Amino acid sequence: MALITETTLRAMLRSGIPNPYLVRAEDKFTPAAMDFLKGRGIKVEAFQSSEAFSQNSEQKSALRIPVGVSNRHVHLSPEDVEKLFGAGYQLTPLRPLSQPGQFAAKETVTLLGPKGSITGVRILGPARGASQVEISKTDGFVLGIHPPIRVSGSLEGTPGITLIGPKGFVSLPAGVIVAKCHVHMSDTDARASGVQEGDSVMLQMSGERALIFPDVTVRVSNRYALDFHIDLDEANAANLSTGDHVHLIGKNGKLFSTAGRW
Numbered sequence: 001m002a003l004i005t006e007t008t009l010r011a012m013l014r015s016g017i018p019n020p021y022l023v024r025a026e027d028k029f030t031p032a033a034m035d036f037l038k039g040r041g042i043k044v045e046a047f048q049s050s051e052a053f054s055q056n057s058e059q060k061s062a063l064r065i066p067v068g069v070s071n072r073h074v075h076l077s078p079e080d081v082e083k084l085f086g087a088g089y090q091l092t093p094l095r096p097l098s099q100p101g102q103f104a105a106k107e108t109v110t111l112l113g114p115k116g117s118i119t120g121v122r123i124l125g126p127a128r129g130a131s132q133v134e135i136s137k138t139d140g141f142v143l144g145i146h147p148p149i150r151v152s153g154s155l156e157g158t159p160g161i162t163l164i165g166p167k168g169f170v171s172l173p174a175g176v177i178v179a180k181c182h183v184h185m186s187d188t189d190a191r192a193s194g195v196q197e198g199d200s201v202m203l204q205m206s207g208e209r210a211l212i213f214p215d216v217t218v219r220v221s222n223r224y225a226l227d228f229h230i231d232l233d234e235a236n237a238a239n240l241s242t243g244d245h246v247h248l249i250g251k252n253g254k255l256f257s258t259a260g261r262w
């Protein structure tokens with residue numbers, strides 16, 4: 001808070017007192033200072049200028065991010081595709097995913113853990129370097145394994161699982177994770193929103209179960225389409241479905257300032 005006195009104003013006379021005189025809501029005037037301004041026909045206005053406000057709402061509306069909910073799924077190395085489906089086998093695309101070039105395959109496998117199994121688990125293609133299994137915490141209770149929350153590809157120290165296909169099985173020594181929620185952005189989206197690869201952003205969802213996700217990892221690549229990826233447990237907790245939208249409200253633990261800048 002600032003206390004604005006007649007002395008403050010007199011000192012400004014030489015450079016000229018702006019009209020209207022802009023103050024923040026919490027600023028206070030002495031009665032003499034008020035009289036001083038009134039006597040010179042200077043109006044007092046709150047600093048919340050319409051310009052700053054519209055900048056803010058513009059920025060927010062530009063950062064509306066679609067939601068993609070991932071159910072449990074498997075990424076397979078080419079060798080593991082052959083072990084499960086037969087020599088020379090190629091995955092069959094069923095439908096494209098939000099990320100260019102990625103697809104949900106027609107093929108599914110069974111996950112077998114120490115406590116139970118889950119059938120009909122979708123394979124996502126194309127085949128990649130190392131096999132990786134992404135499940136929810138809830139799935140972990142069914143299977144009897146409790147993988148850590150990790151970003152894709154960070155598989156060191158993760159538990160393994162057995163995959164069963166129509167032509168064979170694979171016992172992975174490691175590779176099961178609960179995927180950490182993340183947002184995919186193109187270079188252009190990232191630049192427009194002032195974030196970079198590896199940043200942590202805060203996303204807010206509205207609706208009947210309004211929640212804030214305060215630590216969402218940013219993945220930036222020219223190959224990516226804007227999409228907020230969460231697993232089924234997170235989606236249910238927030239009452240979100242694929243195609244809903246969330247808003248970017250801050251980054252690296254800090255909310256946007258009211259002026260709409262980082």
Ligand SMILES: [Zn+2]
Nearest residue numbers: 152182184229
């Ligand atoms: Zn993703």
